[in-house]
Amino acid sequence: MEGAPTNPSGPKMPLLRWLAIIGLGPAVGTLVVLAAVLAIDLPFAAFDDHALVLPLALGMGWALGLLPAILAAIGWNLALRHASVGQHRLLACLAIGAATGLLGGIPGAIAVFGKAGIFPAGLLLMALAGAIALTATALPGARR
DSSP states (O other): OTTOOSOTTOOOOOHHHHHIIIIIHHHHHHHHHHHHHHHHOHHHHTOSOHHHHHHHHHHHHHHHHHHHHHHHHHHHHHHTTTOOSHHHHHHHHHHHHHHHHHHHHHHHHHHHHGGGGOOHHHHHHHHHHHHHHHHHHHSTTOOO
16 A cells, blocks of 8 residues: 555664663652752751762662553553654653553552652652653654
C-alpha cells in the first residue's frame, strides 16, 4: 500500500531513554521532595547531620520512586504514539508523571509510613515529584 506508514504502532522509545527515566527519574523525584521539605519544614532544614541524611534520603527515595518510574516509562512509551508536537509532549509528560508518581508512590508510602503516610500534601508532593522527574528525564534531547 503506497503512502502507508512503515511502523503503524508509532515511534518506539530508545533504550537510553528507558534507562534515563527508570534510573534517573527516582533520583530527580527525590531531589524535588527534599527541596520541598527543606523549603517548608525549617526544623528539618536545621538538622545538623546533612552528610548522613542526604545519602539515606536519596537511597530510600530512589527505591520508593522505582515503581512510579517504571510506570512512567511505560506510560511515556505509549504516549509517544499520540504526542508528536513539543507542547503535547510537555503536557503528556506532566500528566503521566503526576499520575504515575501518585499511583506508584502510594504503595511505597503505605509500606514505609503506614496509613499515616497518606495525607493531602504528601499526595500532592508525590504527583509533583513524578511530573518533574518524568519531564526532566523524558524530554531533554528528544526529537521534536
